[in-house]
Amino acid sequence: MADRDRLTIELWILRYRPAQDEEPHFVSYTVTYTEEMSVLEALQSIKDEQDGSLSFRWSCRMAICGSCGMMIDGTPKLACSTFLRDLAPGPVKIAPLENFPIERDLVVTVADFVKKIESIYPFIMPKETKPVEAGEYLQTPAQMAAYEPFSDCINCMLCYAACPQFGANPDFIGPGAMALLQRYNGDSRDAGSRERLDLIHGEDGVWSCTAVGLCSEACPKLVDPANAVNQNKTNSAFDFFLRGLRKENHS
Amino acid sequence: MSERRPYVRRQSRLWWASRTYRGYTLRELSGVGVAVYGAVLLAGLDSVRRGPDAYAAFVGWLSTPVAIVLHLVLLAAMLLHGLTWFQTLPKTMPRLIVGGQAVPQKTITNAAIGLAMLCSLALVIGALS
Numbered sequence: 042m043a044d045r046d047r048l049t050i051e052l053w054i055l056r057y058r059p060a061q062d063e064e065p066h067f068v069s070y071t072v073t074y075t076e077e078m079s080v081l082e083a084l085q086s087i088k089d090e091q092d093g094s095l096s097f098r099w100s101c102r103m104a105i106c107g108s109c110g111m112m113i114d115g116t117p118k119l120a121c122s123t124f125l126r127d128l129a130p131g132p133v134k135i136a137p138l139e140n141f142p143i144e145r146d147l148v149v150t151v152a153d154f155v156k157k158i159e160s161i162y163p164f165i166m167p168k169e170t171k172p173v174e175a176g177e178y179l180q181t182p183a184q185m186a187a188y189e190p191f192s193d194c195i196n197c198m199l200c201y202a203a204c205p206q207f208g209a210n211p212d213f214i215g216p217g218a219m220a221l222l223q224r225y226n227g228d229s230r231d232a233g234s235r236e237r238l239d240l241i242h243g244e245d246g247v248w249s250c251t252a253v254g255l256c257s258e259a260c261p262k263l264v265d266p267a268n269a270v271n272q273n274k275t276n277s278a279f280d281f282f283l284r285g286l287r288k289e290n291h292s
Numbered sequence: 293m294s295e296r297r298p299y300v301r302r303q304s305r306l307w308w309a310s311r312t313y314r315g316y317t318l319r320e321l322s323g324v325g326v327a328v329y330g331a332v333l334l335a336g337l338d339s340v341r342r343g344p345d346a347y348a349a350f351v352g353w354l355s356t357p358v359a360i361v362l363h364l365v366l367l368a369a370m371l372l373h374g375l376t377w378f379q380t381l382p383k384t385m386p387r388l389i390v391g392g393q394a395v396p397q398k399t400i401t402n403a404a405i406g407l408a409m410l411c412s413l414a415l416v417i418g419a420l421s
Contacts, residue, residue: 059297115312142298150298183392190387190394205313208303227387252380253316271384 049073050125051132052083057143058094065143069132074125080135081109081120084147097147104261107197111147112136117202117259138202140211153211154198157218161240165225166233178230188227191220191269193262200256200266206249213249214240216256216266223269226276238280241273248274319376325369332366378404 049071057065070091072083081099088095100106102121109120114134125133141149167178200216201207207215214222222241226234241247250270257267304310308317339350353359381404382388382397389395 057299059299060295065299065301139301140303142300144296144298181392183389186389186392186394187387205303205307208307251316251320252383253313254380254383255312255316257383265383267383268387271380272386274384 047073050129053132053134055136056146059145076126078125079121080113080123080125083125084120096145105195107195110138110197110199112139117199119197119261122261138198140202140208157214158221161218161222162233162236163221165228165231167230168232180229184229188224190264191224194220194264195262199259203255203259205253206251210244210249212245214246216270219273220264220266220269241277247277322369322373325366326373329366329370374408
C-alpha cells in the first residue's frame with residue numbers, strides 16, 4: 042500500500058525561456074504519482090513544488106477547453122486526459138505541440154490558427170434572413186447528422202500537430218479550420234458555401250493535404266477533420282471545372 | 293519584463309521515414325507498385341500488338357524466377373494499396389446519411405473491399421473458364 046502510493050515517474054520536458062535560452066532543451070523532473078493522476082496534474086505538481094517558472098496552458102481539466110494540447114512521447118494529446126499510469130515506467134518526453142512556434146516552454150503561438158478559423162466565416166449565413174416572429178430555422182435529425190460531429194471541435198490544435206503537410210506549409214488552412222468550415226457548409230440552414238470556396242482552393246486551401254489521416258486519429262473529440270478536408274477537395278475540383286457555368290459569371 | 297522571441301522548430305526532411313508516418317509512407321510507396329504492375333500489363337498488351345513471337349517471348353518472361361518474384365512483390369503492394377485505399381475512402385466522401393443516421397466508416401470500407409473481392413473473383417473465374 043505504502044509502495045503503491047509512492048510511484049515515481051521521470052518526465053523530460055522541453056523547456057524554452059526566450060529571455061535566457063538560445064534554443065529549447067529537455068529538463069528532467071521526477072514526480073510522485075497515483076493511479077488516477079494525469080500529465081496535466083504532474084505538470085501542476087512540478088510548477089507547485091519544483092520549478093515555478095515552468096509554463097503551460099490549461100483551464101478545464103476535463104478535455105473540453107482544448108488548452109492543454111502537447112506532444113506526449115511524440116504523439117499530440119491533451120495533457121488532462123492522458124494518464125501517467127499508461128505512460129509508466131517512463132521516462133516520458135513532453136514537448137510543445139509540433140509544427141507551431143514555441144512562445145515559452147509548452148506554450149505555442151496560436152495567432153495564425155485563430156486567424157484561420159476567423160477567415161472561414163464561422164457562422165451560419167442563411168439564404169434569407171427572417172424576422173424573429175417568423176420562428177426558428179428548422180432542421181431534421183438527418184440534416185443535423187450531416188454536420189454534427191464537425192461542431193464538436195474544441196480548437197485544441199492536436200490535428201495541426203499531427204499533420205506533416207501543415208509542418209511543411211504553415212499557410213495550409215489545415216484540418217481544424219476545415220472541420221469548422223464543413224460544420225457550416227454542411228448545415229442545411231446555411232447558404233454561405235460560395236463565400237467559403239475561395240478559402241479551399243490551392244495549396245493553402247485543401248490541396249496541401251495528402252490524406253495522411255493522422256489528424257483524425259489525433260482528434261480527442263472524434264471530429265474527423267480528414268473527412269472535412271478531403272470532401273472539400275471534391276468541392277474545390279467541381280468549382281474549378283464548373284465555375285464557368287455559374288450564373289453570376291455571365292451577367 | 294516579458295520578451296517575445298518565438299522559436300520555430302524546423303521540420304525534419306525525413307519526417308516521412310519516422311515511425312509515426314510509416315503507415316502513410318508505405319501506402320504511398322505501394323502506389324508505385326501499382327503503377328509498375330500497370331506498366332507490366334501494358335507491356336503485355338504491346339507484345340500482342342507486335343505479333344505472336346513477341347507475345348510468346350512476353351509469356352516466356354512471365355515464368356522466369358525474376359518475373360515471379362516481381363509479381364509476388366507487386367501483389368503484396370497491390371493488396372496493401374487496395375486495403376489502405378478502401379480505409380481512406382470514407383474520408384474522401386460526404387457523410388452518408390441513411391434513415392437519419394450516419395453510416396459508420398467501417399461499413400463503407402468493408403462494403404468497398406467486398407465489392408472489389410467480388411469483382412476480382414468474377415475476373416479470375418472468367419479467365420479460367
